[in-house]
Amino acid sequence: MKLVAINGYGTIGKRVAIAVSSQDDMKLVGVSKTKPDFEARMAVEKGHDLYITIPEREKLFDQAGIEIAGTADEMIAESDIVVDCTPGNVGPENLDKYKKAGVKAIYQGGEDHDLTGLSFNSFSNYDDSYGADYSRVVSCNTTGLTRSLKPIDDLCGVKKIRAVMVRRGGDPSQVNKGPINAIVPNPPTIPSHHGPDLKTVMYGVDITTVALLVPTTLMHQHNLMVELKNDVALDDVIDVLENRSRVLLLNAKEGLGSTAEFMEYAKELGRSRNDLFEIPIWKESLNIVDGELFYMQAVHQESDVVPENVDAIRAMLELESDNEKSIEKTNKAMGIL
Ligand SMILES: NC(=O)C1=CN([C@@H]2O[C@H](COP(=O)(O)OP(=O)(O)OC[C@H]3O[C@@H](n4cnc5c(N)ncnc54)[C@H](O)[C@@H]3O)[C@@H](O)[C@H]2O)C=CC1
Ligand SMILES: O=C(OP(=O)(O)O)[C@H](O)COP(=O)(O)O
Structure with a gap:
């Protein structure tokens, strides 16, 4: 059984940990934490082996009564692959460590494509990360773009895309992020990173x-x-999106006219942490005017990249060469629609 470690147990890391644990062809070695906070305590309660990033802090974990299994370096040495879920721009510090330990690594969208020279999406370029040592799952927004644009491109070809991305100010627990009362061009320059980022997984778009x-x-x-x-025909676009997994066509007229209602829908699904791994598209928004397709969608930023991380593990460890088979296996284990 191939062994997977999660370095950085925050919004993304804790979700990837559970997703990896639910697969039958890979095993979670453990997760790493920098400090003995409630997330560290709950990681242990959830059954994860907890490794500490900063060995000098062992005493603090002892004092907090949180059991540790060792240091993050020991966790990395035991693994076949590390999913690096540290905050953006921390990842590069870890690359030498992974190289020295001879382990593969998956980075997240907060890091630049240049760090690995290879980026990943399950639907658009799975094969390119097959057997690779280092790759990067593109950001939550870029993953969302790829999910809906790839099947449309496959159906009728995409000539040119323009997208306006309305980004959430921070994740629900990020009390120090904003804005509180403003709309902020972010960045104020054009393009935002999302367009160039999409080109790292949907080449030439x-x-x-x-x-x-x-x-x-x-x-x-x-x-x-x-x-x-x-x-x-618009019906053919609807058909292809309806038949694509990890994309949901939802109806505003059924009480799903906002992101708040999408998250209420996610709660009704009854998943761990109320996650919505799929990209919901407002069905009513789909329209073709003079050969141009218009639509609106949303992204649950805390969770949409999680299944892609599982598929990336499978590709890089050569556990499955067929992307559709990996997607199906991941979906089944995670209850994805
Ligand atoms: N939160 C989001 O909406 C999304 C984030 N991402 C990307 O995923 C990555 C992780 O983001 P989040 O999970 O949101 O961050 P986070 O801040 O929630 O979690 C990061 C975790 O890493 C720990 N950490 C910090 N330095 C570390 C180190 N040197 N070694 C080990 N652990 C360390 C932190 O204590 C924290 O527990 C970033 O690249 C981000 O851009 C991607 C998609 C969505
Ligand atoms: O990957 C994300 O967004 P992005 O696709 O806009 O870079 C996550 O929501 C993290 O974004 P953040 O950089 O605002 O924490």
């Missing part, structure tokens, strides 16, 4: 993105304008 930050924590929201290469 013509896309420009603009991004804004707003005072909300639940989800990001995207507005897409897509010039199509070939004529297509």
